[in-house]
Amino acid sequence: MTAADISRLAGVTRATVSNWRRRHPDFPAPAGGTDTSPTYDLDAVRAWLSARGQLPEDTPADRLRTALRTHPGDAELALHLLPVVLAAARLDRGEREALPALRDDALLRWVRSTADDGAKGFPGTADAVYTPEAAGPLRAVLQCVVTDGAEAATDVLAERLLEDTGGTGTYLTPRPLADLMARLLTDSTGAFPVSVLDPACGTGSLLAAAASAGATELHGQDILAAQAAQAAVRLRLSAPETAITVRTGDSLRSDAFKGLTTDAVLCNPPYGVRDWGHDDLAYDQRWAYGVPPKGEPELAWVQHCLAHLAPGGRAVLLMPPAVAERTAGRRIRAQLVRDGALRAVVSLPQGAATPLHIGLHLWVLERPDSQAEAPGTILLVDAAPSENRDLDWATIDNTVLSVWRPYLADQDGYTGAPGIAAAMPVTDLLDEAVDLTPARRIRTASQQALRPALLARQASELYDQLHRTATDLVGLSADGDWPPADDRPRDWRTATVSDLLRGGALSLLHTAPPGRRTRSGPPQPRPEARSGTRPALTAADVFENRPASGTEADLPAGIALPLVQASDVLLTELLGVGRTAVARVAEPGETGCFLGPHLLLFRPDQRRLDPWFLAGFLAAEQNVNAAATGTSIIRVDPRRLRVPLLPLAEQQRYGAAFRSLHELRAAARRADRAAEDVTRLLSTGLTGGALLPRGHGSA
Known part of the structure; x- marks a missing residue:
């Protein structure tokens, strides 16, 4: 495996892997490759990471990445596995979950028949050959589909394909x-x-x-x-x-x-x-x-x-x-x-x-x-x-x-x-x-x-709005006295979201196609026909901290859409350029909204988890970076996020702090928008001759 593979396996940056190589004499020696691009033995790297506590939970997606890397011709195999993902997703749940347990010969027979049926619809797969050596990656991709869903399995295959495309000038449309x-x-x-x-x-x-x-x-x-x-x-x-x-x-x-x-x-x-x-x-x-x-x-x-x-x-x-x-x-x-x-x-x-x-x-x-x-x-x-x-x-x-x-x-x-x-x-x-x-x-x-009188009236109204938002911001920023910890930062035990799901401390929901698992439980049923009038909360709404801007009519048909409840924790799933994930607790007015795509919804048992405490730690930058997956599309793997194990009373103190930070950030955004609106309007009026500078014509 390469240094890039190690960074993905450990959930760290390439620079961190380079630092490990330089600073730790016991870091595994290269097993191949070149001086500028060495490769390492997978088992040795996993043992080293495990000994240092740097090895994240071994997820089906991680196992699929490993299976691809250890198979000859892995890029070509990744391409040939794409129609297999779709074929598995179309099966009934019971049939799909039975596939990874098949013997190698039975698994290969199923895959070959599937490939023959769908080869014409998938460019580059008509000549796919599934040898006995492919049984391991096949089983890994099917397990990923069963556990994480077909979309997640496709993302893992896409990571490998992106490295081998060699295309230039081609970019993803956000x-x-x-x-x-x-x-x-x-x-x-x-x-x-x-x-x-x-x-x-x-x-x-x-x-x-x-x-x-x-x-x-x-x-x-x-x-x-x-x-x-x-x-x-x-x-x-x-x-x-x-x-x-x-x-x-x-x-x-x-x-x-x-x-x-x-x-x-x-x-x-x-x-x-x-x-x-x-x-x-x-x-x-x-x-x-x-x-x-x-x-x-x-x-x-x-x-x-x-x-x-x-x-x-x-x-x-x-x-x-x-x-x-x-x-x-x-x-x-x-x-x-x-x-x-x-x-x-x-x-x-x-x-x-x-x-x-x-x-x-x-x-x-x-x-x-x-x-x-x-x-x-x-x-x-x-x-x-x-x-x-x-x-x-x-x-x-x-x-x-x-x-x-x-x-x-x-x-x-x-x-x-x-x-x-x-x-x-x-x-x-x-x-x-x-x-x-x-x-x-x-x-x-x-x-x-431009109409001078109208522009002057609009400017006055925008100034009033700017004054109100600035007053709110000043009030929220008045108290900046935050006590330090002891000589060293606090060190606490943590649990993954996956552990908390198993223990019943919270449930996880996510808008997904029919039949895909959306929570720690059975898949949601195919949705009934919808009226198109219920509001829908989008990822942009959470990021910008604004009311629900969509409706169910704007969402894809045939998609299971969870409904938001009071005290749900909302987390943006996709990581854009230069930004991290954003989490907040659902507002009272958002109860009953549909959950839009690319949002993760955590529903805590409030006897065990404080919602704002959960939101603050889930969105921590180092937490999100460690749980990020993907290359062209970077998304958060929610089950890998970690949460400190603290008594409820202490959680509530942290929750109150995170809520105050959220209110401060929201007030700053409102003030920024108000300032932008008024300066843009005034600039247009002044440069267009509709408004005059202050004091114009006075002595």
């Missing part, structure tokens, strides 16, 4: 961004397209968002067989009733869906790939708006997506901001604008998606209908805040959709939103540069729409 892109496909009546294509689907995040929104036919293609196979499995797990076709290959050079027209397209094209086939595709029929220059691969993807749309169909693409202004692409941009193919450009804040250092754009396109008149305007939206702030997807969603929906309903009458959105006449955009950067165009257009 789920909040994927959901926003999907919502932009909804028409003015609220209907969602039936069929959706993603020609650079990766592991399927955009198609999964489309399925959640209502699409029933999904088509995906990716140049990497490992990515395409993951997409096929993940989509079949999350949307089992949807028609899914996933193929492998280069969509520009070898379109697997040639001749297919769909209602909609979602796409996050490869970033910065210059060798996209310019010389080979110079006379391609897809270039209806002009042959893309070699340095404009994104404009090739734009036209590829338009070519797959039915007339009036819509596409949403994630684009680098330079595509909106580069000189080489201005003729194609002009033709897209002139023909009415480009409907909107939305600028996003930095960090919304990889690459994180730039603010990407969303392009909303529409296949022109020859029977309809070309639109006279294009919507430009600046959803990036004026200052660097933590990503607030609820605010971004609200900013974009609150202008897109009214524009879609009345494109001729839409007047825009000062400083945020403008419906730009096509004739104004067709200048020499054809610069489609929203911020530059909106800044000019918004000056004419």
